[in-house]
Amino acid sequence: MPRSTSRPAALAVPILLVAGLAACSSPATEPLADDAAPSAAQGVAEAAPALDARSEVTGFENVVVSTDWLAEHLDDDKVAVIEVSVDPGLYERGHVPGAVNFPWHTAFVDTVTRDVVPPERFTELAQEAGIDKDSTVVLYGDSNNWFAAWGAWVFTLYGHDDVRLVDGGRGAWESEGRELELAAPTPARGTFEAAQADPALRAFLPEVVEVATGDREATLVDIRGAAEFNGEIFAPEGVQELSIRAGHVPGAVNVPWVEAVDEDGKFKSVEELRALYAEAGVDGSAPIITYCRIGERASHTWFVLNKILGYDAKLYDGSWTEYGNAVGVPVTNPAGTVWGGV
Amino acid sequence: MSAPPAVGRTARAAAPHAPSAPSGPRPWTRADTVRTTLAAVVVVGLLVLAAWLHTSPWGPRGGVSLLVGTALGIAFERGRFCFWCIFREGIEDRNTRGAYPLLVALAVGATGYALVLGLFLPDPHAGRLPPEAHVGPVGWPLVLAGLVFGLGMALSGGCVSAHLYRLGQGHTRAVPALVGVLLGFGVGFATWNAIYLAGVSRAPTPWLPAWLGYGGALAVTLGVLALLAALLLRHAPPLRAREHAPMTLPKVRDAIVRWRWSAGVTGTVVGLAGVFAYLRVEPLGVTSQLGSASRTALAGTGLLPERLTGLDTLAGCATAVVQTLTENGWLVIGLVVASFAAALAGGRFRPTRLTARGASSALLGGVLLGWGAMTALGCTVGVLLSGISAFAVSGWVFAASCLAGVWAGIRLRVHRLT
Numbered sequence: 001m002p003r004s005t006s007r008p009a010a011l012a013v014p015i016l017l018v019a020g021l022a023a024c025s026s027p028a029t030e031p032l033a034d035d036a037a038p039s040a041a042q043g044v045a046e047a048a049p050a051l052d053a054r055s056e057v058t059g060f061e062n063v064v065v066s067t068d069w070l071a072e073h074l075d076d077d078k079v080a081v082i083e084v085s086v087d088p089g090l091y092e093r094g095h096v097p098g099a100v101n102f103p104w105h106t107a108f109v110d111t112v113t114r115d116v117v118p119p120e121r122f123t124e125l126a127q128e129a130g131i132d133k134d135s136t137v138v139l140y141g142d143s144n145n146w147f148a149a150w151g152a153w154v155f156t157l158y159g160h161d162d163v164r165l166v167d168g169g170r171g172a173w174e175s176e177g178r179e180l181e182l183a184a185p186t187p188a189r190g191t192f193e194a195a196q197a198d199p200a201l202r203a204f205l206p207e208v209v210e211v212a213t214g215d216r217e218a219t220l221v222d223i224r225g226a227a228e229f230n231g232e233i234f235a236p237e238g239v240q241e242l243s244i245r246a247g248h249v250p251g252a253v254n255v256p257w258v259e260a261v262d263e264d265g266k267f268k269s270v271e272e273l274r275a276l277y278a279e280a281g282v283d284g285s286a287p288i289i290t291y292c293r294i295g296e297r298a299s300h301t302w303f304v305l306n307k308i309l310g311y312d313a314k315l316y317d318g319s320w321t322e323y324g325n326a327v328g329v330p331v332t333n334p335a336g337t338v339w340g341g342v
Numbered sequence: 343m344s345a346p347p348a349v350g351r352t353a354r355a356a357a358p359h360a361p362s363a364p365s366g367p368r369p370w371t372r373a374d375t376v377r378t379t380l381a382a383v384v385v386v387g388l389l390v391l392a393a394w395l396h397t398s399p400w401g402p403r404g405g406v407s408l409l410v411g412t413a414l415g416i417a418f419e420r421g422r423f424c425f426w427c428i429f430r431e432g433i434e435d436r437n438t439r440g441a442y443p444l445l446v447a448l449a450v451g452a453t454g455y456a457l458v459l460g461l462f463l464p465d466p467h468a469g470r471l472p473p474e475a476h477v478g479p480v481g482w483p484l485v486l487a488g489l490v491f492g493l494g495m496a497l498s499g500g501c502v503s504a505h506l507y508r509l510g511q512g513h514t515r516a517v518p519a520l521v522g523v524l525l526g527f528g529v530g531f532a533t534w535n536a537i538y539l540a541g542v543s544r545a546p547t548p549w550l551p552a553w554l555g556y557g558g559a560l561a562v563t564l565g566v567l568a569l570l571a572a573l574l575l576r577h578a579p580p581l582r583a584r585e586h587a588p589m590t591l592p593k594v595r596d597a598i599v600r601w602r603w604s605a606g607v608t609g610t611v612v613g614l615a616g617v618f619a620y621l622r623v624e625p626l627g628v629t630s631q632l633g634s635a636s637r638t639a640l641a642g643t644g645l646l647p648e649r650l651t652g653l654d655t656l657a658g659c660a661t662a663v664v665q666t667l668t669e670n671g672w673l674v675i676g677l678v679v680a681s682f683a684a685a686l687a688g689g690r691f692r693p694t695r696l697t698a699r700g701a702s703s704a705l706l707g708g709v710l711l712g713w714g715a716m717t718a719l720g721c722t723v724g725v726l727l728s729g730i731s732a733f734a735v736s737g738w739v740f741a742a743s744c745l746a747g748v749w750a751g752i753r754l755r756v757h758r759l760t
Contacts, residue, residue, distance in 0.1 A: 089473035092462040093622065182461050238663065240649070 053200040053287065056161050058310035060270050063303070065138055065164050067172050073138075074098055080131045080190070084108070084141040084151040085170060094180030096140065096173060100129040101184065104147040104296070108154045116202075116317070119194035122158055126194070130187025131160075140166035140173065144265045146257075149300040152307075153315055157202060159195030165303060168266040175264075201306075203289045203316040205326060211289065212250045212330045218287040220252035221280070223301045224320070228293070229254040231335040234324075241294050243324025247333030249291070253280040257297050260304045273304055284311035291316040291323070370592065374689065378599055381687035388412045388676055388683075400669060406622045407669040411676025413615045414626075415507055418677070419684040420598075421608025423447075424504040425722045426495045429748040430757065438574035439605075446609025447616070449567050451731030454617030456560040459551065459732070466551035466559075471657065476625045476728040478658050478719050478736035481545035483537050485743045491714030491721065492747020496757045498522065498707025502721045503628045505708075506674060510681030512693040515760070518701040519708040520632070526712020527629075527636035527661070531646050537717060538652045547657075548735035559733040599687045616731055623669055625732065627724030628677065629715045630670035633661035636712070658719025703759040 057063065065073075073079045074097050081099040083091050084107075091101040102108065107125050108117050117125075131137060137155055141148035145165055155163045166173070174180075210216035227233045231247035248254070259276055261267055268276070274283075282288060288305055292298035295317030305313035316323075323329060388408065395405035417423060421443050428440035455475075463472040471477050478484065495501050498519040500508060505516040505523070550559035616626040640646040641663045653660070659670075667675075685691040715721040718740055720728070726744065729737025751757060 089462075089624070092473050184461075184464060 053306065053312045053314040054310060055156060055306055058307055060267075060308050063164050063307040064167050064267055066167050067176055067178065070096065070138060070140075070166055070173070071178060076136075078132075078135055080129060080135040080137050080187075082129065082137065082139045082148075082151060083170070084139055084148040085143070086147050087142055090142055090170070092182075092184075094182060097179060097181040098185050099140075099181075100187065102129070102151060104141075104150060108147075108151055114318075116154055116157065116197065119158060119197065122154070123192065123194045126155075126192045127190045129190065130185075131190040131192040133160075133192050134162075135190065135192070136162045136164065138164050138166060140169050142170045144171070144261065144300070145169040146297050146300050149303045150296040152303055153201070153299040156307075157197050159198065160192065163307075168264060171265050201314050203291075203314050205318055205322060205329075208249060208289060208291070208316050208318075208323060209329050214251075218289050219282050220249050220316075221277075221282060221288055221290045221298075221301060221305070222248045222252040222254050222320075223257040223290060223292045223298050224248075224254070225256055226254060228320070231333040231337050233337070234339070235293060239293075241321050243293075243320055244339050245324045245331050245333070246335065246337045246339070247324070247331045248320075249323060250330050250332045252291075252332075253282065255280045255282070255301070257292070257300050260301060267304065267308065270308065273309060277305065277309070282311075284309065286312075288313040289316050290314075291319040293320045295319040295321075368689075370596075377689060378595075378687040381683040384683040384686070385412065385416075385680060388679060392676075395672065400667075400672065403623045403669050404672050406618070408672040408676040410615050410619045410623070410626070411673035412680040413611055414503075414673075415510060415677040415680030415682075416684045417603070417608050417611040417615070418503065418507040419510060419681040419690075420688075421603040421605075421611075423608055423612060424500055424508070425726070425744075426500045426504055426748065429492075429495070429745055430752065432574070432577070433749055433752050436577050437579060438577040439579050441574050442571065442578070442605035443608040443612070445567050445571050446605055447612040447727065448609075448730050449564055450610050450613025451616045451727065452560055452563045452567075452733065454613065455620065455731045455733070456556045458617060458621050460556050466549075466555060469552070471547065471549060472732070474624050474657060475620065475732040475734070476627070476657055476659075476720060476724055476737070477547050477549045477732055477734035478725060478729065478740075479542050479545035479547050479656060480736050480739050481541045483541040483545075483717055484736060484739055487714045487716075487718035488740045488743025489714075489747040489750070490710050491718065491740075492744040492749070493751045493756070494526075494707045494710025494712075494714055494747075495744070496707070496748050496751025496754075497759065498704045498711060499757065499760065501723075502632070502711055502715060503677070503723045506628060506677050507681035510678045510683075510691075511685040512682075512691045514694050514696040515700050515704045517704075518696075519704040519711070522705040522708020522710075523629075523632055523712040523715070524636045524639075524708075525705075526709040526714070527633045527716045528640050528645065528712075529709065530713045530716025531637060531640065531650060531661075533713075534653070534716065535647050535649075535651050538650075542656070543652055550733040550735065556733075563730065563733060599684075600689075612727070613731070616728060619673075620728070620732075625724070625728040627659035627670065627720050627728060628674055629721050629724055630659040630661065631668050631674050632712075633659065633716060634664045634668060634670075637661045638663050656719055659715070659721070659724040660719075661716070697760070700760040703756070707756075 070081070081096055082102050083095050083099045084102050084104050085091055086104060095101070102125065105111070109115070110117055137160055139148040139151045148165055148169060152163045152165055207216065208220070211218045211220055222229050228235065229248050234242050234246050255277060260273060267273070277283065288311055290298040290302045290305065290313060295315065298319060299315050302313055302315045305311045324331070392405040392408040395408055396402050398404065422440070423443050428444055431437045431440050459466070459472050459475070463470065498505070499515060500519065502523055505519045509516040509520070550562060554562060619626045637646065682691065711721070718725050722744065725740040726737055729740065
């Protein structure tokens with residue numbers, strides 16, 4: 001299994017050229033010569049240069065691991081396994097042997113300001129978990145790996161280039177009857193240091209508004225269910241994260257996250273994924289921004305587009321709870337649902 | 343067969359309203375064999391159901407919950423583990439015998455919890471609370487809830503878990519009491535938001551291991567329990583004389599099925615059940631399903647506030663709007679059915695006559711129980727048993743105020759309104 005290590009940027013060109021030649025199927029991939037200069041503009045006339053959000057390491061085998069692979073590599077010192085589950089007590093009552101717990105409420109987010117975890121704190125957590133610069137970080141979790149995908153995004157955001165998800169997450173590991181461990185491991189301190197957050201991987205509200213008004217070219221992928229996308233409901237029943245307006249960002253396409261996985265929660269094949277998104281007009285020819293309601297499920301789709309398919313995709317983590325509550329931004333509300341029920 | 347002198351006492355203690363047994367052991371009849379076999383079949387049925395649950399959508403958590411409920415139902419019924427009876431006997435009859443199963447259960451539970459907590463949360467000083475353990479906020483709402491709960495215990499003749507296991511014994515007064523509990527939860531939901539903002543949102547959640555570590559917290563807890571055991575000793579009845587006769591199979595059978603289980607056995611089973619529950623599923627509690635049923639029933643009526651503020655940030659017997667049976671539901675089912683089996687085997691299943699006065703006092707008492715359980719985020723099992731085992735100060739505070747409420751109820755003689 002090819003693993004990435006930190007290499008000088010110069011080597012990125014031949015590697016990506018070879019990878020591009022090897023990826024035979026889709027005609028939709030862009031010529032890879034542009035990737036040599038990650039900060040080059042994408043040829044769209046605009047005020048700020050668009051940053052290329054393609055990860056260095058992409059391709060299904062490089063970013064998704066099977067439960068078999070994980071079972072074989074449990075004792076591998078270079079593999080750091082992390083659980084990111086949202087249900088309390090799940091990790092404590094049994095986790096993949098050697099996995100370290102990253103409770104997403106506190107490890108991947110700032111608990112006071114709505115933001116990603118600050119880099120200093122993230123460095124501390126990663127080092128305590130025994131993660132080195134050249135470790136292979138393997139994440140898994142409950143809820144179809146939603147929160148593990150968010151964790152993968154944060155690791156990538158802070159500069160770690162070998163980040164993978166376990167296909168099927170916790171559910172697959174448990175349903176295959178594999179061993180669980182109770183004790184929390186105490187790994188030796190790691191050497192990973194969070195780099196500056198990569199702005200190419202993250203979209204903020206102003207950029208999304210520019211896309212909505214047509215001042216910036218990008219494809220917005222809304223991964224929520226159709227009822228939310230169409231504005232019929234503000235949020236599913238019982239959810240507390242509401243917005244004052246319903247609908248979606250103008251111009252966004254709706255590809256619910258669930259379409260990227262099979263019934264057992266495992267990712268569909270690369271060909272199926274390419275076809276799925278191509279049908280919605282997402283083929284990698286334009287930069288992609290994914291969003292959902294609070295931003296963490298959208299990281300699941302971000303992972304598919306950016307890591308598996310190798311497209312230029314970034315996450316808008318403010319998502320609908322920010323956009324749908326922002327004053328004066330353009331909104332498309334097909335169902336016409338009005339806040340207050342009038 | 344020589345007569346163990348405890349028969350009369352056991353018979354009177356077995357069912358408060360049943361006639362006392364004649365002196366001398368009642369001979370084992372064929373009817374007893376039939377009942378006991380039937381009871382065994384029921385218990386085996388529960389075990390089979392638990393095995394099936396493992397493969398059902400409820401999964402292992404559902405199966406374990408049913409098993410824990412079964413163990414509790416048997417232990418409660420066989421050991422007469424009823425908080426109301428314990429408190430009443432101590433206060434009114436000056437007989438503290440009933441306290442010992444409770445003290446043992448707390449000691450065993452605390453020891454087991456210390457082991458499990460050391461696994462779940464190796465560093466108790468880090469400022470985090472252990473996942474899902476019933477460490478609750480301590481403030482005037484908890485004290486008030488305990489007082490009201492205690493009054494409800496006196497009025498209805500039992501706490502929630504007691505009504506559940508007495509239901510299995512055929513105690514018809516438990517029915518209006520449990521209906522009252524559901525209504526009381528509804529009232530509790532209505533008052534929750536105001537109480538949360540006034541007294542819960544900023545209340546501390548003191549947890550002993552955060553200051554003392556697990557060893558220190560366990561030492562303090564066991565020390566307090568030992569002190570209580572010593573203090574209550576003077577009002578404990580004298581030990582019965584041991585017979586010098588060989589142990590025979592019929593004696594073992596009688597010990598299991600007929601005579602009241604000892605404090606040590608009862609307390610150990612209850613304590614272990616609590617530890618197993620926390621290790622595999624969630625801390626022991628009996629009000630989660632009931633409260634959820636109440637909340638679900640009221641959800642469509644407009645009588646319920648739309649959101650119960652802060653509830654999802656607090657640990658306790660959580661209530662939610664649910665469509666089906668929860669794991670806690672299986673625990674309650676196991677409790678009631680297993681208690682029925684245990685009562686049946688010993689000939690203690692006797693449907694009691696229900697008077698209008700008894701039913702109304704039980705209903706009103708149940709409303710107080712429900713309100714108290716909702717506001718305290720649990721009842722004597724969820725807050726007292728699981729809280730003290732988890733080294734939560736809230737467990738002790740609830741225990742004290744609940745006892746005070748019971749005492750007040752006895753003083754007001756509300757428990758005579760049957």
